[in-house]
Amino acid sequence: MSKIYQSDVVIVGGGLAGLPLALALAQGGLEVTVVDSLDPAHVTGAGFDGRVSAIAFASCRMFAELGVTQHLAGQMQPINDIIVSDGRVREGAAPTFLHFDHQEIGDEPLGHLIENRHIRIALQKAVEAEPRIRLLAPCSVTSVEYGARAVATLSDGARVEAALCFAADGRGSPTRQAAGIKTVGWSYNQTGIVCTVEHELPHEGIAQEYFLPGGPFAILPMTGNRASLVWTERTADAKALLALDDAGFAEEMRDRFGDYLGVCAPVGPRWSYPLTLQLARDYIRPRLALVADAAHGIHPIAGQGLNLGLRDVAAAAEVVVDASRLGLDIGALTVLENYQRWRRFDNVALSLMMDGMNRLFSNDIGPLRLARDLGLGVVNQIGPMRRLFMRHAGGVVGDLPRLLRGKAI
Numbered sequence: 001m002s003k004i005y006q007s008d009v010v011i012v013g014g015g016l017a018g019l020p021l022a023l024a025l026a027q028g029g030l031e032v033t034v035v036d037s038l039d040p041a042h043v044t045g046a047g048f049d050g051r052v053s054a055i056a057f058a059s060c061r062m063f064a065e066l067g068v069t070q071h072l073a074g075q076m077q078p079i080n081d082i083i084v085s086d087g088r089v090r091e092g093a094a095p096t097f098l099h100f101d102h103q104e105i106g107d108e109p110l111g112h113l114i115e116n117r118h119i120r121i122a123l124q125k126a127v128e129a130e131p132r133i134r135l136l137a138p139c140s141v142t143s144v145e146y147g148a149r150a151v152a153t154l155s156d157g158a159r160v161e162a163a164l165c166f167a168a169d170g171r172g173s174p175t176r177q178a179a180g181i182k183t184v185g186w187s188y189n190q191t192g193i194v195c196t197v198e199h200e201l202p203h204e205g206i207a208q209e210y211f212l213p214g215g216p217f218a219i220l221p222m223t224g225n226r227a228s229l230v231w232t233e234r235t236a237d238a239k240a241l242l243a244l245d246d247a248g249f250a251e252e253m254r255d256r257f258g259d260y261l262g263v264c265a266p267v268g269p270r271w272s273y274p275l276t277l278q279l280a281r282d283y284i285r286p287r288l289a290l291v292a293d294a295a296h297g298i299h300p301i302a303g304q305g306l307n308l309g310l311r312d313v314a315a316a317a318e319v320v321v322d323a324s325r326l327g328l329d330i331g332a333l334t335v336l337e338n339y340q341r342w343r344r345f346d347n348v349a350l351s352l353m354m355d356g357m358n359r360l361f362s363n364d365i366g367p368l369r370l371a372r373d374l375g376l377g378v379v380n381q382i383g384p385m386r387r388l389f390m391r392h393a394g395g396v397v398g399d400l401p402r403l404l405r406g407k408a409i
């Protein structure tokens with residue numbers, strides 16, 4: 001006889017967005033079941049995900065509120081400054097650049113850089129400490145039926161019955177596809193190469209982003225004298241770079257990195273990610289809501305993908321917890337519409353802004369280069385504009401849910 005679990009909410013996907021969603025809902029008094037296909041021990045291993053995430057100031061407040069930050073001691077690198085410049089391989093940065101200094105908007109850093117592996121470890125610890133969360137993993141959701149309850153069938157034959165199903169199952173979201181929700185988007189014909197670099201001199205918490213003709217080259221400070229590269233190239237060029245031996249790859253890397261941090265060398269494995277834009281047309285159906293990459297996959301040019309996902313999480317949890325406190329049916333379309341209205345416009349606007357930036361900067365066309373260099377220079381000269389960009393990067397602009405304001409759910 002297969003097991004049947006009863007729950008207020010079932011979440012498909014216990015990744016970087018699914019687990020914070022479970023914590024937020026559980027803190028709001030709901031019983032939550034999370035199902036993930038992957039083994040929790042595997043996803044926290046050193047070989048699974050080499051990325052580092054820029055967690056914006058507002059998202060950091062949410063992690064603190066959800067009890068995640070206490071498990072991240074020694075793993076959070078503050079982002080003090082961000083320097084953006086135009087450049088060419090082997091020529092260094094153009095003289096006109098944009099400098100964001102956190103001290104202009106307060107004492108707090110603009111955000112923190114945290115290795116995805118450590119975020120996952122901290123999330124798992126916080127989830128283990130929360131009695132209202134049941135985590136079923138490794139185990140896949142094979143189908144979901146929506147009626148008086150959402151009923152998820154699992155790969156081991158068990159079922160989870162809940163008032164509401166959240167799809168936090170990533171860009172490919174089988175739950176979104178099975179619900180017939182269409183997406184719009186395109187491929188950038190770019191690949192993001194990710195690796196860690198050790199360097200001689202301290203980085204002082206300064207993140208650098210060079211716009212090179214193949215795409216942005218981001219140097220993100222990590223704890224210690226280390227940086228994480230997010231190196232975007234046209235896909236054919238990325239394949240050739242990834243095929244180089246260690247010495248050849250290091251040489252190409254140094255041609256772009258420069259020597260401002262002294263002697264430097266890539267260490268450990270190289271990862272690569274094909275880059276696409278993908279936006280779901282709808283976020284909701286009766287008893288179903290999409291969050292994070294299941295709803296929107298964007299270009300990593302400004303490290304905002306997960307931050308947008310965490311905004312969805314904070315907004316969705318607030319809408320659902322408030323409805324439950326009023327005794328409403330949390331899976332009803334009238335409740336879920338409040339979430340969709342809150343998040344869809346913001347997500348589309350930011351995704352298209354990232355898309356436009358990537359198009360404007362990922363080329364070497366003379367007049368465009370001149371125009372964008374002048375643009376960077378103008379923004380850098382105008383204090384209020386510079387501070388607005390910084391507040392956007394920190395995620396504190398717009399109608400913020402309680403968790404992103406550092407308040408309890």
Ligand SMILES: Cc1cc2nc3c(=O)[nH]c(=O)nc-3n(C[C@H](O)[C@H](O)[C@H](O)COP(=O)(O)OP(=O)(O)OC[C@H]3O[C@@H](n4cnc5c(N)ncnc54)[C@H](O)[C@@H]3O)c2cc1C
Nearest residue numbers: 013015016017036037054141169170292293303305306307
């Ligand atoms: C190169 C690169 C750099 C990035 N840098 C940043 C950054 O600096 N800052 C930032 O904010 N964002 C960044 N992002 C974006 C960020 O990584 C994503 O937005 C984030 O990982 C999305 O998390 P998610 O939980 O929605 O999806 P995922 O991480 O894809 O998780 C989905 C989960 O669902 C599970 N799943 C799927 N199907 C099923 C099923 N049928 N049953 C059960 N479980 C299932 C999977 O096992 C997985 O654990 C970057 C992205 C890239 C590519």
